[in-house]
Amino acid sequence: MKINSWLKDNTYHHSNFQELKELVDAKNKSGLKISLCIPTLNEEKTIGKEVVIFKSELMNRYPLIDEFAIIDSGSKDRTLEVASSFGADTYLASDILPNLKPMRGKGENLWKAIHQLKGDIIVYIDADIKNIHPRFVYGLVGPLIQRPEVKYVKAFYDRPLAFSDSIRPSGGGRVTEILTRPLFSLFFPELTAIIQPLSGEYAVRREVLESIPFPIGYGVETSHLLDVYQMYGMSAFAQTDLDQRVHRNQPTRALGKMSFGILQTFLNRLVQYNMIQDLDELPTIFRQFQVKDEVFESIEFNIPEDERPPMNTVEEYQKKMKG
Amino acid sequence: MKSDFKEILDDLPSYEKVIDKFKESIITNLIMISEIPSPTFAEQERTQFLLNRFTEFNLQNCSEDEKGNALGIIPGKSRDSNILVVAHLDTVFPSSVDHTITVQPDLVIGPGVGDDGLGLAALVTLPMILEKLDIQLESNLILMGSSRSLGHGDIEGLRFFMDNFKRPITAGICVEGVKLGRLSSSSIGMLRGQLTYEVPEEYDWTRFSAVGAIVNMNELINKILEIPLPRKPKTSIILGSIQGGTSYNTLPTKAILKFEIRSESDEMVTELARKIHSLADEMTSLTGAMVEFREIARRAPGGTQFSHPLNTVSRTILDSLGYKPRSSPSTSELSAFIDKQIPAVTIGITDGEHLGELDEAIRIDPIKKGIAQLIALIEAIDKGYCSEN
Numbered sequence: 001m002k003i004n005s006w007l008k009d010n011t012y013h014h015s016n017f018q019e020l021k022e023l024v025d026a027k028n029k030s031g032l033k034i035s036l037c038i039p040t041l042n043e044e045k046t047i048g049k050e051v052v053i054f055k056s057e058l059m060n061r062y063p064l065i066d067e068f069a070i071i072d073s074g075s076k077d078r079t080l081e082v083a084s085s086f087g088a089d090t091y092l093a094s095d096i097l098p099n100l101k102p103m104r105g106k107g108e109n110l111w112k113a114i115h116q117l118k119g120d121i122i123v124y125i126d127a128d129i130k131n132i133h134p135r136f137v138y139g140l141v142g143p144l145i146q147r148p149e150v151k152y153v154k155a156f157y158d159r160p161l162a163f164s165d166s167i168r169p170s171g172g173g174r175v176t177e178i179l180t181r182p183l184f185s186l187f188f189p190e191l192t193a194i195i196q197p198l199s200g201e202y203a204v205r206r207e208v209l210e211s212i213p214f215p216i217g218y219g220v221e222t223s224h225l226l227d228v229y230q231m232y233g234m235s236a237f238a239q240t241d242l243d244q245r246v247h248r249n250q251p252t253r254a255l256g257k258m259s260f261g262i263l264q265t266f267l268n269r270l271v272q273y274n275m276i277q278d279l280d281e282l283p284t285i286f287r288q289f290q291v292k293d294e295v296f297e298s299i300e301f302n303i304p305e306d307e308r309p310p311m312n313t314v315e316e317y318q319k320k321m322k323g
Numbered sequence: 324m325k326s327d328f329k330e331i332l333d334d335l336p337s338y339e340k341v342i343d344k345f346k347e348s349i350i351t352n353l354i355m356i357s358e359i360p361s362p363t364f365a366e367q368e369r370t371q372f373l374l375n376r377f378t379e380f381n382l383q384n385c386s387e388d389e390k391g392n393a394l395g396i397i398p399g400k401s402r403d404s405n406i407l408v409v410a411h412l413d414t415v416f417p418s419s420v421d422h423t424i425t426v427q428p429d430l431v432i433g434p435g436v437g438d439d440g441l442g443l444a445a446l447v448t449l450p451m452i453l454e455k456l457d458i459q460l461e462s463n464l465i466l467m468g469s470s471r472s473l474g475h476g477d478i479e480g481l482r483f484f485m486d487n488f489k490r491p492i493t494a495g496i497c498v499e500g501v502k503l504g505r506l507s508s509s510s511i512g513m514l515r516g517q518l519t520y521e522v523p524e525e526y527d528w529t530r531f532s533a534v535g536a537i538v539n540m541n542e543l544i545n546k547i548l549e550i551p552l553p554r555k556p557k558t559s560i561i562l563g564s565i566q567g568g569t570s571y572n573t574l575p576t577k578a579i580l581k582f583e584i585r586s587e588s589d590e591m592v593t594e595l596a597r598k599i600h601s602l603a604d605e606m607t608s609l610t611g612a613m614v615e616f617r618e619i620a621r622r623a624p625g626g627t628q629f630s631h632p633l634n635t636v637s638r639t640i641l642d643s644l645g646y647k648p649r650s651s652p653s654t655s656e657l658s659a660f661i662d663k664q665i666p667a668v669t670i671g672i673t674d675g676e677h678l679g680e681l682d683e684a685i686r687i688d689p690i691k692k693g694i695a696q697l698i699a700l701i702e703a704i705d706k707g708y709c710s711e712n
Contacts, residue, residue: 048426056351085428
């Protein structure tokens with residue numbers, strides 16, 4: 001089966017790339033420049049550790065990363081102060097491409113990183129990882145350095161505490177297993193091979209990043225996979241097992257909002273690809289329920305999934321790249 | 324070549340500046356080491372981490388010995404003397420504890436960061452710093468992460484090394500994360516013991532005074548506290564840990580008391596241990612339960628005099644760094660040096676709080692002074708300023 005052969009050839013473990021000296025030599029030989037972007041919003045508790053570990057291990061000890069930036073959505077806590085106290089370059093997303101209409105969301109930070117950073121490869125790492133380790137970066141850039149045909153490397157996390165040699169299940173979180181993988185199974189069966197399609201850690205070549213649109217909200221990871229798949233097929237993807245990721249656990253209600261955003265993006269893509277027709281413009285109101293003094297009431301959240309266009313269509317970016 | 328000790332002291336401010344440039348490396352090593360669980364007798368993963376770092380930096384004789392010590396040597400120019408710098412690999416925290424470390428602008432927080440994650444981080448970053456400072460020693464500098472140090476380990480790793488290392492050691496430096504300013508060069512007499520009160524299975528619960536292990540252990544504690552302690556030699560008994568019982572209403576069948584006797588006099592330690600042992604025997608005969616006395620670790624008092632050049636030099640370095648030296652006896656790795664009559668000191672690297680707790684914390688800023696102190700001390704030993712001859 002094609003999925004199984006893709007899994008066999010394109011699935012890595014971070015330990016495949018742990019010889020950092022060799023990896024840096026290969027990177028230098030290829031002439032690639034690598035930028036690391038950490039999008040933040042109120043992450044003062046975890047950001048210091050990420051900055052100090054990545055700078056020390058992957059810039060000073062082994063120069064795998066050429067550039068490292070924190071792109072912030074307007075934190076109200078000390079995220080930027082903590083990050084800069086350990087020597088990180090910090091940017092407010094609103095200060096990058098300031099002439100554009102401001103938007104707020106993680107996808108906005110990821111998109112603006114393409115304009116701000118210079119690397120041929122951009123690595124995105126979420127800021128809320130408690131057990132951060134250099135493997136989060138080298139595990140993702142490894143396949144891109146070693147295999148020119150790979151364009152997009154996604155993280156997944158699979159470290160059972162104990163297992164025998166028998167079969168055990170593997171997969172993603174609640175939203176992945178309940179929403180994303182069933183949708184992929186229906187419409188894009190090959191993409192089900194991406195074990196954790198919603199993980200926030202991935203490394204991508206600039207030529208890909210600049211040519212795809214970016215939803216600024218919950219749908220950014222899903223749209224990336226769909227768009228890259230449409231453009232290049234499965235051979236452009238690889239995935240790396242980074243063992244374990246310790247992070248904040250989201251309550252089910254928060255996952256409802258996330259699912260709503262993802263579903264909007266997904267359905268819009270189906271329309272764009274002409275896979276479904278006659279879909280009216282989708283509403284952006286998401287409803288959940290609560291009980292107040294024994295009376296049930298609906299609460300409404302407006303969750304629009306605005307999108308930024310491919311960066312290579314933005315005039316300032318075109319000028320910058322020419323310059 | 325520095326011709327006198329003052330030149331070393333004069334270099335301290337420039338050392339601090341250079342060390343500050345390694346702040347990220349030191350903190351990264353601290354995090355990566357501290358996030359590896361390392362309870363006594365299960366230090367292998369930390370040993371491996373240290374060896375990887377030593378090997379990466381091309382240290383000589385990078386190796387793990389039979390007891391799991393991690394060793395690496397920076398060879399000296401003359402190679403006929405050896406300075407041993409040691410930090411212990413084990414912690415008091417079991418593997419089941421969450422070992423995630425948090426970093427704030429001036430704090431690193433998490434189990435074991437001060438005891439002795441920072442000591443180990445200083446050890447593995449030291450080769451890089453010495454190279455940057457262009458310090459080349461005459462003596463070989465042996466860097467050692469020592470295994471099986473705490474509690475039941477009873478400094479087994481370091482003792483093994485000292486028993487089996489064939490070449491002479493000029494002096495030893497034990498590096499503890501906390502607290503900068505501490506200086507220990509002598510060991511007091513110490514006995515670490517455990518009393519286990521256990522009710523046999525065939526115990527007759529209807530007999531008079533069948534109140535369970537906790538009440539009887541409490542009575543035993545009261546009797547221990549009634550033992551008169553002399554003012555001189557200075558002596559104390561620390562009751563450090565007590566365990567027992569399972570629920571609200573079940574008479575407990577087992578209770579364990581861990582204690583430590585400390586005294587400037589070895590005879591006094593022996594005498595107090597004998598008294599506690601006989602109290603345990605008395606409790607056995609009174610209650611029909613088994614009260615077992617077990618000796619876990621023992622240290623003989625000893626060490627160098629306050630006026631020994633190693634101690635004078637150590638105090639002068641701290642003074643120059645603006646820290647008031649606080650001399651106190653130690654019962655840690657230092658004892659292994661004392662047993663072999665090798666002059667040694669225990670020093671601290673920075674300030675900290677909540678030692679031994681899950682939210683153990685160390686301050687980042689003073690680390691540069693703590694490591695400058697370590698380097699100056701190594702240089703002073705190397706140049707012979709710490710020898711009695």
